[in-house]
Amino acid sequence: xxxxxxxxxxxxxxxxxxxxxxxxxxxxxxxxxxxxxxxxxxxxxxxxxxxxxxxxxxxxxxxxxxxxxxxxxxxxxxxxxxxxxxxxxxxxxxxxxxxxxxxxxxxxxxxxxxxxxxxxxxxxxxxxxxxxxxxxxxxxxxxxxxxxxxxxxxxxxxxxxxxxxxxxxxxxxxxxxxxxxxxxxxxxxxxxxxxxxxxxxxxxxxxxxxxxxxxxxxxxxxxxxxxxxxxxxxxxxxxxxxxxxxxxxxxxxxxxxxxxxxxxxxxxxxxxxxxxxxxxxxxxxxxxxxxxxxxxxxxxxxxxxxx
Numbered sequence: 052x053x054x055x056x057x058x059x060x061x062x063x064x065x066x067x068x069x070x071x072x073x074x075x076x077x078x079x080x081x082x083x084x085x086x087x088x089x090x091x092x093x094x095x096x097x098x099x100x101x102x103x104x105x106x107x108x109x110x111x112x113x114x115x116x117x118x119x120x121x122x123x124x125x126x127x128x129x130x131x132x133x134x135x136x137x138x139x140x141x142x143x144x145x146x147x148x149x150x151x152x153x154x155x156x157x158x159x160x161x162x163x164x165x166x167x168x169x170x171x172x173x174x175x176x177x178x179x180x181x182x183x184x185x186x187x188x189x190x191x192x193x194x195x196x197x198x199x200x201x202x203x204x205x206x207x208x209x210x211x212x213x214x215x216x217x218x219x220x221x222x223x224x225x226x227x228x229x230x231x232x233x234x235x236x237x238x239x240x241x242x243x244x245x246x247x248x249x250x251x252x253x254x255x256x257x258x259x260x261x262x263x264x265x266x267x268x269x270x271x272x273x274x275x276x277x278x279x280x281x282x283x284x285x286x287x288x289x290x291x292x293x294x295x296x297x298x299x300x301x302x303x304x305x306x307x308x309x310x311x312x313x314x315x316x317x318x319x320x321x322x323x324x325x326x327x328x329x330x331x332x333x334x335x336x337x338x339x340x341x342x343x344x345x346x347x348x349x350x351x352x353x354x355x356x357x358x
Contacts (some may be wrong), residue, residue: 059301060304078320080326083283131258167233252291
């Protein structure tokens, strides 16, 4: 019997840290959306991050060759799907349905990543990952169910037509995020994580700029308080710089089907921000949901003994 395979704990930490950070700024973005319209917020985020990441555009020894045309095309699609379209579909999907609907639908991200990895990258889905995926989905779904609005809460049910479009947008967001993960796996072999982060942020900035300028023309910037500006800076650096770099760094050493399981940390982190920062009430159901999600994470990442 051979020794257990070496576990890429650093890569796991990068992936987990990235998704936890994403969940935190998703929760905190509620405060920003109360001040900025959606496209203006996205434009400011990409613009601030572009300034921070300008030095990352230079080639380093980690870059095998200058970025070829095929890789540039992939960088565009990763940004278009994972940055631009994911944000639009998710935000407007929530507006047309509810936070509960968003949580349940987004629980399908790990499954979508595993399936796309199988179809696009021909990665094998191990038995343990196959078991971990429904565990993670069950944890997130239960977490969403625990946050079901009570009768009399603000905001009634959405009209049927709006709900239908909302569910379609949320499902589109799931596919966009899964595509982001799988495309990132194809990029990490030839382009360093820092350059990937810088390029896809620039594409995001280019895509959202016309819409951002349109909303900026009628926005009162003088009404924004210093704490909100500080939160915006955190949001920009966390969303476009740190989280993306951590994800690309970890994805270089972990199969994308396994990396997809780490997306369970996104809604868990968002829920913790809701409880600790935004004052939402936690229940025992939240604890069960957290246990299920973490069980799936441990099952997917625990080292297997060689034979």
